[in-house]
Amino acid sequence: MEKAVKSQIGVSSRLSVAPMMDWTDRHCRYLHRLLSNEALLYTEMVTSPALVRGGALHLLDHDQSEHPVALQLGGSDPAELAKAARLGAAAGYDEINLNCGCPSDRVQSGAFGAVLMKSPDLVADCVAAMCAAVDVEVTVKCRIGVDDQDPQAVLPVFLDRIAEAGCERVTIHARKAWLKGLSPKENRDIPPLDYDIVHQMKAAFPQLHISLNGGVASLDEALPHLERGLDGIMIGRAAYHQPSDILSNADPLIYGTGTAADPVVVVGQMLSYIDDQMVKGARLHQITRHMLGLFAGRPGARNWRRVLSEGASRPGADTQLVATALEKVTGIAA
Known part of the structure; x- marks a missing residue:
């Protein structure tokens, strides 16, 4: 083994x-x-x-x-x-x-x-x-x-x-x-x-x-x-x-395995993790700071970073902010 x-x-x-x-x-x-x-x-x-x-x-x-x-x-x-x-x-x-x-x-x-x-x-x-x-x-x-x-x-x-x-x-x-x-x-x-x-x-x-x-x-x-x-x-x-x-x-x-992961899908997968970690005492910005580069070089990336950077440290910030930031990339309301 x-x-x-x-x-x-x-x-x-x-x-x-x-x-x-x-x-x-x-x-x-x-x-x-x-x-x-x-x-x-x-x-x-x-x-x-x-x-x-x-x-x-x-x-x-x-x-x-x-x-x-x-x-x-x-x-x-x-x-x-x-x-x-x-x-x-x-x-x-x-x-x-x-x-x-x-x-x-x-x-x-x-x-x-x-x-x-x-x-x-x-x-x-x-x-x-x-x-x-x-x-x-x-x-x-x-x-x-x-x-x-x-x-x-x-x-x-x-x-x-x-x-x-x-x-x-x-x-x-x-x-x-x-x-x-x-x-x-x-x-x-x-x-x-x-x-x-x-x-x-x-x-x-x-x-x-x-x-x-x-x-x-x-x-x-x-x-x-x-x-x-x-x-x-x-x-x-x-x-x-x-x-x-x-x-x-x-x-x-x-x-040589699988296919490329879609960062939009990954953001969706992160939402439940963020909720779980925040229940345990984590702050939103402690997690989303690692997500700022997910859309680097892609349309909407600057707005994605701006929404998260400006809002994640504010009192009461939660996964709705992440959904709002994602809309800046996809153009689709979450």
């Missing part, structure tokens, strides 16, 4: 939506799952101290419909990460991912994220401890290097260590991270992309399932990487800001 689950999530990771702080929360993931039955979804990064020492188990909440869904952990203490992984697996996540790529000051001060690229032996210890603690797959998301490191020298060593520790699947953000001098936002854009080294790593480590992350903004850009032999593509901001372009077309184009 375990091998079957790992095999299936490996297939799903042919396309994944990157973990993005403040964006890929449970409401976002519910929407994304309506757009694609197949793509692998990731949580925002959750720190192991928050789970193990802080008892913040609410951070693990998710809807069963989100599967396949992976929990991304941030941390650098093998024993604590093992406990956090165990909590994630018990909560039902299909994969536990270790963040070795985030360059923010907050994660640097906690000695995890991209700074771990400097400590491959520690990362290997973390991976080994997590693998020993759970039956679900343990994976790693990393950069090609940090600061003055030579990716050609350090990345093969890093991959070799984590593979020996039990990691079979890794996502590589094809940029270096500069831990000093660049903000997290700048680290997403300024360091040059090096796709070739990711392809080189696939050739050097054929046993590893390797996905590429960074700069891919459309399925048309993703497909050539898959055709060249990479196992998966992870898309971040484009999947969030243009979810219909990326995710609604993913199933037929990337997986």
Whole structure:
């Protein structure tokens, strides 16, 4: 059974939506799952101290419909990460991912994220401890290097260590991270992309399932990487800001299954979810903020965004506002 689950999530990771702080929360993931039955979804990064020492188990909440869904952990203490992984697996996540790529000051001060690229032996210890603690797959998301490191020298060593520790699947953000001098936002854009080294790593480590992350903004850009032999593509901001372009077309184009999801239908499917979540205390804008890009590039998209942006935070706002916004796109009263 375990091998079957790992095999299936490996297939799903042919396309994944990157973990993005403040964006890929449970409401976002519910929407994304309506757009694609197949793509692998990731949580925002959750720190192991928050789970193990802080008892913040609410951070693990998710809807069963989100599967396949992976929990991304941030941390650098093998024993604590093992406990956090165990909590994630018990909560039902299909994969536990270790963040070795985030360059923010907050994660640097906690000695995890991209700074771990400097400590491959520690990362290997973390991976080994997590693998020993759970039956679900343990994976790693990393950069090609940090600061003055030579990716050609350090990345093969890093991959070799984590593979020996039990990691079979890794996502590589094809940029270096500069831990000093660049903000997290700048680290997403300024360091040059090096796709070739990711392809080189696939050739050097054929046993590893390797996905590429960074700069891919459309399925048309993703497909050539898959055709060249990479196992998966992870898309971040484009999947969030243009979810219909990326995710609604993913199933037929990337997986060869089903048909493209209709965003108008998806909005209708979201209404009952919104009602249910608002009964539980959610505010409308907490959900609709993830829906603003559903009609990106289509007639009526600006009015859709305007109605939701201006009205969703107002007292008493409910699904009728969403129906009103949808009318701006379809021209049909809901």
